[in-house]
Amino acid sequence: MSWSSGLIKEILNPNNLIISSELGVVIADKYPKAQHHYLVLPLADIPSIFQLNRSHLPLLEELHLLARNVVEVKGARWTDFQVGFHAEPSMQRLHLHVISTDFVSPTLKTKKHWNSFNTELFVPYEKLFALLEKENCFSRLPKSLRDELLNKPLICNQCEFVGKNLPTLKEHLLQHLQDPERTTSDKMEKQEVDEKAYFRDELKRKLKDKRNFLIETDRAVVIKADFPKSQYHFRVVAKEELRDITQLTEEHLPLLDHMMELANQIIEQQDHLESRDFRIGFKVHTFWNRLNLHVLSDDFYSMAMKRPRHWNSFHTELFMPFQMVHMLLSLQGSIESISEEKYNELRNQRTLTCNQCEFSTDLLLDLKAHLYQHWQRKEGEREQKKKMENIVRLLDEAKLNDDDHSVLKLDDAATGTAQPTPLLKAEPETKGTPTQNFRVQIQHGSGNDNLMYGPPVNMMNQLNPNNPFRNTPPLNINSLNPAPQHRPNYRARNPNQHRMPGQHGPRAPWNGPRFPPNPNWNPQNFPQQGFNMFAPGPSINQQGPPQYPYQPIGAGGYGPTGPPNSVRPKWVQKTQQKNNQNPNNVEQKPNLQNPNQQIPHQQKPPAQHPTQYARSNQQNRPYKNPQNRQNSNQNNNPNPQNPQNPNKQKYKNKKPANPNQGAQASQPTNNAVPKT
DNA sequence: GTTCTAGAAC
DNA sequence: GTTCTAGAAC
Numbered sequence: 001m002s003w004s005s006g007l008i009k010e011i012l013n014p015n016n017l018i019i020s021s022e023l024g025v026v027i028a029d030k031y032p033k034a035q036h037h038y039l040v041l042p043l044a045d046i047p048s049i050f051q052l053n054r055s056h057l058p059l060l061e062e063l064h065l066l067a068r069n070v071v072e073v074k075g076a077r078w079t080d081f082q083v084g085f086h087a088e089p090s091m092q093r094l095h096l097h098v099i100s101t102d103f104v105s106p107t108l109k110t111k112k113h114w115n116s117f118n119t120e121l122f123v124p125y126e127k128l129f130a131l132l133e134k135e136n137c138f139s140r141l142p143k144s145l146r147d148e149l150l151n152k153p154l155i156c157n158q159c160e161f162v163g164k165n166l167p168t169l170k171e172h173l174l175q176h177l178q179d180p181e182r183t184t185s186d187k188m189e190k191q192e193v194d195e196k197a198y199f200r201d202e203l204k205r206k207l208k209d210k211r212n213f214l215i216e217t218d219r220a221v222v223i224k225a226d227f228p229k230s231q232y233h234f235r236v237v238a239k240e241e242l243r244d245i246t247q248l249t250e251e252h253l254p255l256l257d258h259m260m261e262l263a264n265q266i267i268e269q270q271d272h273l274e275s276r277d278f279r280i281g282f283k284v285h286t287f288w289n290r291l292n293l294h295v296l297s298d299d300f301y302s303m304a305m306k307r308p309r310h311w312n313s314f315h316t317e318l319f320m321p322f323q324m325v326h327m328l329l330s331l332q333g334s335i336e337s338i339s340e341e342k343y344n345e346l347r348n349q350r351t352l353t354c355n356q357c358e359f360s361t362d363l364l365l366d367l368k369a370h371l372y373q374h375w376q377r378k379e380g381e382r383e384q385k386k387k388m389e390n391i392v393r394l395l396d397e398a399k400l401n402d403d404d405h406s407v408l409k410l411d412d413a414a415t416g417t418a419q420p421t422p423l424l425k426a427e428p429e430t431k432g433t434p435t436q437n438f439r440v441q442i443q444h445g446s447g448n449d450n451l452m453y454g455p456p457v458n459m460m461n462q463l464n465p466n467n468p469f470r471n472t473p474p475l476n477i478n479s480l481n482p483a484p485q486h487r488p489n490y491r492a493r494n495p496n497q498h499r500m501p502g503q504h505g506p507r508a509p510w511n512g513p514r515f516p517p518n519p520n521w522n523p524q525n526f527p528q529q530g531f532n533m534f535a536p537g538p539s540i541n542q543q544g545p546p547q548y549p550y551q552p553i554g555a556g557g558y559g560p561t562g563p564p565n566s567v568r569p570k571w572v573q574k575t576q577q578k579n580n581q582n583p584n585n586v587e588q589k590p591n592l593q594n595p596n597q598q599i600p601h602q603q604k605p606p607a608q609h610p611t612q613y614a615r616s617n618q619q620n621r622p623y624k625n626p627q628n629r630q631n632s633n634q635n636n637n638p639n640p641q642n643p644q645n646p647n648k649q650k651y652k653n654k655k656p657a658n659p660n661q662g663a664q665a666s667q668p669t670n671n672a673v674p675k676t
Numbered sequence: 677g678t679t680c681t682a683g684a685a686c
Numbered sequence: 687g688t689t690c691t692a693g694a695a696c
Contacts, residue, residue, distance in 0.1 A: 001677075001678060002696085003696060004677070006677065006678095008677090030677085030678095031677075031678070089677095090677050091677055107678090109678090110691075111692090112692090165685095165688085165689085165691085166690080166691085167692065306695075395694085517691075677696105678695100678696085679695085679696080680693100680694085680695080680696100681687105681691105681692100681693095681695105682691105682692095682693095682696090683690105683692095683693105684689100684690085684691075684692095685688100685689080685690070685693090686687105686688085686689075686690090686695090
């Protein structure tokens with residue numbers, strides 16, 4: 001039967017190999033049954049699954065590693081794949097299927113195709129591994145069972161749906177692929193709800209840790225917003241058990257007054273912006289289970305502004321200014337909640353209008369670039385103003401004290417080297433505070449200096465997670481900066497890593513293998529080194545898409561120098577800063593308080609060519625001993641000895657020109673395998 | 677493994 | 687009439 005040796009012919013052609021190692025190769029399935037479908041084959045001549053025994057376990061690990069690598073090379077998510085063998089293979093040469101679970105493909109044509117992947121006719125890798133370990137062989141299924149499995153109804157692999165025939169099932173599978181959110185299984189939805197419920201109480205938890213407090217009184221505290229939507233973004237959080245403004249009554253008016261007082265306090269504690277530059281108000285429909293008053297600067301220039309709904313939550317009726325809340329409570333004694341329908345309409349509103357001019361757009365990224373220009377202009381104006389004030393002050397001093405030194409100081413003022421004003425002024429005691437327990441936490445030398453001199457919310461530091469543009473390099477902005485298809489810094493996501501529901505895309509582990517560069521990748525698609533995000537962009541009213549600000553990482557390490565003489569928050573890096581402020585710590589473990597934060601990539605030399613993957617070196621071989629393998633099965637981490645380094649690979653420098661040589665290289669393993 | 681096609685199912 | 691499946695041929 002010549003057709004059944006088709007795979008052996010396939011792997012003899014080096015052009016067919018996606019990746020290879022000394023022991024195995026990966027090719028694409030010629031008739032893929034899903035969007036991704038690859039076959040991992042040993043170079044050793046093992047006809048099928050029925051010839052395997054315990055001695056093959058290391059080989060199987062190698063094949064599994066290749067499976068992981070090919071998923072990574074293809075830029076897909078490991079969790080979207082099923083990996084295993086057919087219990088009833090029809091092609092010669094053992095082959096491990098690596099197939100994405102969408103099963104959307106024109107070459108999926110028969111019931112047999114479906115059931116051979118979605119019944120016990122499919123033997124997952126782990127199952128076979130355990131079986132071989134226990135029984136030292138894998139036996140052919142009885143014909144009756146085989147026929148029964150082949151004739152099973154067409155049950156969807158993602159929900160309860162049963163197709164009346166294959167075309168019906170295929171149509172259904174396509175819907176899953178096109179609209180994964182709508183068809184998310186109940187289980188996933190439930191999980192998501194549960195996780196949200198936990199985060200809803202985050203503000204309550206914050207109230208238990210005084211280190212979070214910028215200001216504390218007996219009735220409320222001021223904290224920084226975890227996901228600041230502006231350069232400065234604080235929350236005044238009530239200590240009382242109140243969920244939101246709909247629970248307020250007239251009796252709470254004194255509390256509101258008090259919260260407003262704290263809002264003013266925190267605004268006064270910075271002298272970068274005027275108090276008129278701040279917005280103070282409540283979210284009408286808030287996520288958090290605790291009444292909190294937003295105090296935020298009106299630039300809305302922030303990395304955390306990631307979704308249109310973030311914008312809309314501050315720029316529609318969903319945001320109620322403090323005065324309005326106060327007035328409604330005074331007049332009618334309560335505030336009605338907003339209907340779910342209205343809430344969804346407002347939060348998903350697509351037209352985003354700038355809060356500072358007439359500009360409007362459907363695209364949040366355009367708005368962000370636009371806001372950046374407002375911010376840049378205002379920063380310039382503030383700087384000019386400060387400089388002028390400085391000059392006037394020095395002139396006054398010069399009049400009083402007519403000596404040469406004053407002239408020198410004048411020069412300093414003009415070049416911006418004069419002493420910077422501390423950002424947050426210490427206010428040891430606030431005059432006339434109504435509440436007895438009121439105290440201001442931020443004091444010189446109180447151990448909170450990092451809060452005082454550190455920028456309150458955002459800083460223009462590429463390494464800082466709060467930098468508005470730090471994790472929005474132009475990779476996703478096709479219209480402005482076409483991205484290379486394969487991102488050279490990409491690393492496969494560790495399936496065990498914590499991931500928020502609904503968060504898309506892979507989250508790379510720190511030092512796993514990267515996939516090698518795409519030969520078609522053109523480095524010119526990336527912004528040039530030295531691109532200055534502070535260079536003056538086109539004017540706001542100018543036609544055409546705005547230039548997206550971008551600062552390459554590594555140029556100077558601490559971000560842009562800013563417009564000449566700008567007075568923006570200077571960040572004094574402290575070793576004791578919290579994780580979400582310390583770039584050296586964030587990469588060690590995911591920051592649960594800020595799960596969306598991205599972590600800077602570390603550069604590592606990539607492999608040279610997709611086909612040049614090699615098996616991992618012995619030190620880092622997964623499942624090196626049975627104990628490790630057992631642990632690893634529990635947490636699905638192939639390298640339990642080194643959890644930071646789950647998939648470390650040694651890339652081969654050159655691959656055999658002829659795969660047969662590779663087969664010979666693997667001879668020892670081959671010899672170790674008694675053929676049956 | 678796929679392709680082809682007769683005949684069942686609709 | 688068309689669509690779909692299952693078995694034979696490769």
